[in-house]
Amino acid sequence: MTSFSKDTHEFVRLLTDHQELLRSYILSQMPNVPDVRDVLQEVNVVLCEKMGDFKLGTNFGAWACTVAYYTILDHRKKMKRSGFLIFNEELCLSLAADSGEKVPAALESKRRALKLCMGKMSPANRKLIEARYESHRGGMDKVVEETGRSRGSLRVTLSRLRASLRNCIRSTIAMEGGTP
Incomplete structure (x- = not known):
């Protein structure tokens, strides 16, 4: 049986808790919904590989969305090379800027409200x-x-x-x- 450190347990908890946020962020950036699942899986792999780069106590959602942003860019490049129609780069950057701040903040606000309402x-x-x-x-x-x-x-x-x-x-x- 493998034993994980306390930090690893906390990282896995944060990663699990932020799946909805990551999926929403990716969905806001991608025109092809079937690819969202694949990109989310790739983001999770990258996040696990970069676990050592994350500092506990900082904003996991913002960090994870930044990783997702670059993973989405890589996915777009692959799609473009494969001949699939991709939004122009200016529109993609606009979508990212618009949703990059709103999606994590909105989901976090809903999460806090849900916790408060469940407590009532x-x-x-x-x-x-x-x-x-x-x-x-x-x-x-x-x-x-x-x-x-x-x-x-x-x-x-x-x-x-x-x-x-x-x-x-x-x-x-x-x-x-x-x-x-």
Whole structure:
């Protein structure tokens, strides 16, 4: 069994926590959605290779998006050499500049708001939401089994809880002065 250092564990946690941010950033830069998955995988490989360059306590999202930016540029060069139509370089730089700051900041704002809103929920409702979305717990069938409630009843409850969370997140972000 391989033993990882505390720093490696923290890096892996940060990398995992930022997958949505990275995917959103890459998606904002690329016209060909099927390539997003491949580029995200390549970004993850590069980030792991450059793990030693990252200083814990600094902004992982910004660092990871910078790595993603250069990986996207490499991908575009490969696509261009293969004869695929690529946006002109000026448009690509404009997309990168526009989304480079907004995507990470918006996702981080939503993440903070979600955490705050989850904290406002009753323990029973919070546990229900967490059980539904924890992949290792087995999904909806497992929640039905654990709660003894019908699938229909759970769907209605979860739908109401998600709507409540969505509203809470929007109002929290609006109070912070952001755009939900």
